[in-house]
Amino acid sequence: MTHFQIRVPATSANIGPGFDSIGVALNRYLTLHVESSTQWQIEHRSTMLPENVDAHDHFIINIAHKVSQFYKRKLSPCHITIDSDIPLARGLGSSASAVLAGIELANQLCHLQLSEQEKLKLATRFEGHPDNVAPALYGDFVLSFYHEANETIDIVTLDGINIYAVAYIPPFELSTETARKILPEKLSLKTATQGSALSNLMIAALLKGNYEQAGYFIEQDVFHEPYRKQLLPQYELIRQEAKREGAYGTFISGAGPTMISFVSKADKQRLIEHMKEVIPVYDVVPLNIDRNGLQVQI
Numbered sequence: 188m189t190h191f192q193i194r195v196p197a198t199s200a201n202i203g204p205g206f207d208s209i210g211v212a213l214n215r216y217l218t219l220h221v222e223s224s225t226q227w228q229i230e231h232r233s234t235m236l237p238e239n240v241d242a243h244d245h246f247i248i249n250i251a252h253k254v255s256q257f258y259k260r261k262l263s264p265c266h267i268t269i270d271s272d273i274p275l276a277r278g279l280g281s282s283a284s285a286v287l288a289g290i291e292l293a294n295q296l297c298h299l300q301l302s303e304q305e306k307l308k309l310a311t312r313f314e315g316h317p318d319n320v321a322p323a324l325y326g327d328f329v330l331s332f333y334h335e336a337n338e339t340i341d342i343v344t345l346d347g348i349n350i351y352a353v354a355y356i357p358p359f360e361l362s363t364e365t366a367r368k369i370l371p372e373k374l375s376l377k378t379a380t381q382g383s384a385l386s387n388l389m390i391a392a393l394l395k396g397n398y399e400q401a402g403y404f405i406e407q408d409v410f411h412e413p414y415r416k417q418l419l420p421q422y423e424l425i426r427q428e429a430k431r432e433g434a435y436g437t438f439i440s441g442a443g444p445t446m447i448s449f450v451s452k453a454d455k456q457r458l459i460e461h462m463k464e465v466i467p468v469y470d471v472v473p474l475n476i477d478r479n480g481l482q483v484q485i
């Protein structure tokens with residue numbers, strides 16, 4: 188009898204000027220407990236999951252079916268219990284984790300023996316960009332670029348960055364689809380040069396362990412925050428108050444509406460307490476970097 192567990196971490200994509208390219212895995216998880224069965228049965232064990240448990244119209248199962256069809260295999264039915272503490276449509280990679288869970292489900296059930304690069308390619312096709320699926324798959328910070336013309340993805344993983352995250356999760360949803368529609372089709376060469384330079388500087392500062400300087404560059408994105416901030420009523424307040432209380436830098440997580448501050452271990456608790464007072468209706472939570480990415484336990 189088949190019995191296994193798939194666990195995929197949350198992510199924060201974009202990270203300052205790293206639009207569609209830089210993301211980090213975080214310690215919240217989507218977990219699937221899978222057992223073979225004579226028919227499809229889905230159980231949701233969390234309020235942070237969609238209401239629909241109909242296996243014929245379930246996001247994760249649909250992804251698994253598409254992958255099995257792509258490899259011309261048959262997906263045998265299962266009983267799947269799903270847990271999650273990744274909030275939906277908040278910019279913490281719930282869809283990326285669901286896409287990867289579906290790919291891994293097909294991989295296990297159809298014995299596809301997919302390489303990590305194949306999983307990443309499939310996941311990027313479904314998501315449209317690699318910056319959340321790459322860290323969810325590999326763990327830690329991942330820099331990526333999707334060459335759409337030949338469908339290849341270049342990645343560089345960054346380990347050893349010793350930074351803590353505090354997330355400000357608002358009580359409202361914002362779908363990635365809506366938040367992408369607000370972005371301009373084109374940017375000027377001057378703006379693109381500025382964004383790329385700031386991104387280079389941010390990565391160099393992170394690698395040198397100069398987190399104060401990295402935080403300064405994180406707050407200067409020109410690719411998406413200038414457009415998306417209008418969707419986030421407390422954007423300026425959160426950035427200002429977090430900086431005042433010792434945050435290195437604060438940015439929109441993924442497509443929003445969650446914002447995240449990077450902070451030192453020493454300043455983390457003071458920042459959390461202060462921000463709970465500033466934005467009492469938000470969930471203010473510490474998050475750690477997940478270093479492992481997608482895990483399968485047989």
Ligand SMILES: Nc1ncnc2c1ncn2[C@@H]1O[C@H](COP(=O)(O)OP(=O)(O)O)[C@@H](O)[C@H]1O
Nearest residue numbers: 246275276277278279280281282283285362363
């Ligand atoms: N575990 C899940 N099971 C089923 N569908 C999911 C799951 N996680 C995410 N989704 C789908 O993805 C949508 C959210 O995706 P998206 O707008 O990209 O936001 P996020 O920033 O959370 O990834 C949900 O509204 C739901 O349709």
Ligand SMILES: N[C@@H](CCOP(=O)(O)O)C(=O)O
Nearest residue numbers: 200207278279280363441442
């Ligand atoms: N680069 C994407 C990232 C979306 O991440 P999500 O976690 O909000 O799905 C974008 O900004 O649209």
